Amino acid sequence: MGNQVYIALGSNIEPRKEYLDEAITELESHHAIQLTRSSSIYETMPVGYTEQSDFLNMVVEIKTTLRPLELLDICQSIEAQLGRKREVKWGPRTIDLDILLYNQENIVSERLIVPHPAMHERAFVMVPLGEVSPEVILPNLNRTVEDILNKIPKNETKGVIPWQTISGEEGLKDSEN
Known part of the structure; x- marks a missing residue:
């Protein structure tokens, strides 16, 4: 399978972990999709519209033969299947799948912009991406994930709290839910 792609997943409607698991299963x-790596799951406070529950976020690396818009269709169909509703911008969601990077391509179309336009400013994306692939370059900025992550203010990155590590150990916050 030829194309290396990174996808961010997020959920803040219970059962959040089940929505992440189901999206990955799908x-x-x-x-035409092979999952090659996945980050730990992180819990983060909402950005933009803040009157909502905390998110669980993670990033997966896949290999695929799908073209970018075909992959977008698959991601959106998984969102629809899992009950995603787009009622409030940045609002609550059962699941969100965002294509972050597709090879080293810059893609700008009506339906898809890759690299994801604001990803380099979002700790909740960059922390799990940095765990999966710190050396990958964002072609629009010509900088590595690790370099970008080092420039995100520490008060933002510390708000990205490990919730479940790759080894399957759930974080301390899980016992409260």
Whole structure:
């Protein structure tokens, strides 16, 4: 499978972890998608519209033969299948799948912009992406994920709290839910 892609996943409607798991299962079940790596799950406070529950966020790396818009269709169909409603900008969601990077391509179309336009400013994206692939370059900025992550203010990155590590150990916050 030829194309290396990074996808951010997020959920803030319970059961958040089940929505993440189901989205990954759906991605993996597609014949043209192979999951190669995934980050830990992080809990983060909402950005933009803040009157909502905290998010669980993670990033997965996949290999795929799908073209960018075909992959976008798959991601949006998974969102729809899992009950995603787009009622409030930056509002609550069962699941959100965002294509962050597609190879080293800059893609600008009506439906898709890659690299994801604001990803380099969002600790909740860059922390899990940095865990999966710190050396990958954002082609629009010609900088590595690690370099960008080092420039995000510490007060923002510390708000991205490990919730479940790759080893399956759930974070301390989980016992409160």
